[in-house]
Every structure is written in C-alpha cells, then in structure tokens.
Amino acid sequence: MTIDARGKNCPIPVIMANKEIERHVLSFTILVDNAIAVENLKKLAQNKGYGVEINGVDSDYSVDFIGNESSFQGNTSALSDLFPETNIATPTDDWVLFMGKDIIGAGDPVLGGNLIKMYFYTLSQGTSLPKAILFMNAGVKLPTTNDQVIEHLKVLAEKGCEILVCGACLDFYQLTDQLQVGTISNMYDITEKINGASKVVTL
C-alpha cells in the first residue's frame, strides 16, 4: 500500500502515516518530498515499533514502514505528544458539507452572501472539519468567483478536506475555467461521499 504525501506540508504526512498505524496496517509506503518529513516519519516509526526503510534523494523519498504483530502491543506516545504541531484540526472523517447554493439560507442574497463568508471563515479556523465539501448548482460559484471563500477553502484543503465541484454545474454557469480550488467531480463521486458519511450538513 502506498500513500502519496508529496506536496503536503508537515505535519500532514505524519498524520497520514499515523492513520495507517492506527488501522494496524503492517506494511505501507509513504511518499514525501522533503527531508524534514522523512525525519519526522522516522521518529514516528521508531516510537510506534515499526521498522523503517528510506529510499530516494533530494525531493523524492519513499519511506517504507514495516511492522509486526508486536508493533501494536507496546506503550507508545500519543501523536500530539510526539509532534505537538499535529495538534491541529483535521477532518473528523464522519461528516460532509453539501453546498447547493452560494448563500446561507433563503431571504436577502446580500445578507446570505455575508453569512456564507463568515461560515467558511469560522469553519477554516475551527476544530471540527468535514471530510469533504461538495459544491453543486449555484454552490459552484463559491470556489470559482468568491475570493474570500476561495481563501478559506484553500486553508481547508490544506488541512485535508476534499473539495469536489460538480462539473456539469460549472459547465452550466460557464465557470469551468475559473475553478480556483478543489477538483471537478461528478454525481457518482458526490453521491458516494454523501452515502459514506454519517452526517451531511447543508446550509
């Protein structure tokens, strides 16, 4: 199993590797693009009772984690003790945000536009993050034309939120070439995200 953490700033690669360890995956490889991430992954592996093999140079490393059954029996430190910088908000994995319009609620569109900016401002600074943010219909105007919301979405994406934007909707509003953050998606993927979440929040 290979996890691609290239392009991710610390401490994201460590969080990604730790997730596999918590799932008791015995052997996996993580790809990173900087020496600091390699050092942090080595530290994580040692603490968690995994062997580690590092290959690569400059900006292209692969770090192999090799564990055995005893890896899960010792006393190990909590991730936030090992790496205080990991004590940040990360996606909580069990909820997604569905945006079917570019404002909050119904009523005055100017007020609704301000509310949506404030919502993403607050969400990007908070401790509970959705696993994915899904944009459909007029919601696709947010990751394309709303400069303030785009900035907040970039922060959320950096923290690990997946941002999926309906391709048919972008095409309808002629905004396909203006997508600033997230990936163009389709009804299949978006439906899968909704079905796989224990909670779907829509505004």
Added chain:
Amino acid sequence: MTYFVITFANTHSAITTQSHLETCANISIMPTLREISAGCGISIRFSPEELKPVMACLESWSLAPEMFQIYEITEKDGKIFPSPFK
C-alpha cells in the same frame, strides 16, 4: 498576528459599509469576535497595511461615529486581545 476589525451597531450599517469599503480597500467579512460585544454579528476585517485606505474611505462615508467601532486585534498563544482603536 495583528489585524483590525470594524464592528457595527446593526447589520444594515455593516452591509452598506462593507459595500462602500470594498471599492477602496482589501477587506474580508468575519463573525464578530466573542471577545467583543457589539450589536451586530457581522464584522469587517482588514490587515494593518489596509489601515490607511480604510480610514480614508471611512472619512468619505457618512456613518455616524456611534454606529461603528474599530478594534486592533492581537492574537497570541491562541488567545485574542482586542483593543479599541481611536
């Protein structure tokens, strides 16, 4: 980190002032900080670099002084320290 916010006595003042300031400065919208008591939940945020254009823009804006308040916000060790500005 230091930035400025403007709070308002009511939502209408916040929205009309926002539209005016957007024509002359780089601002964003944020919820009024819990640490600040204000009549309205919408605040305008801007960086120290924008202070000059924002102040110039406010001078040409006929909003009564009692309808808004500017704060300088300092964030340190996860805590927020607001202090009234002017």
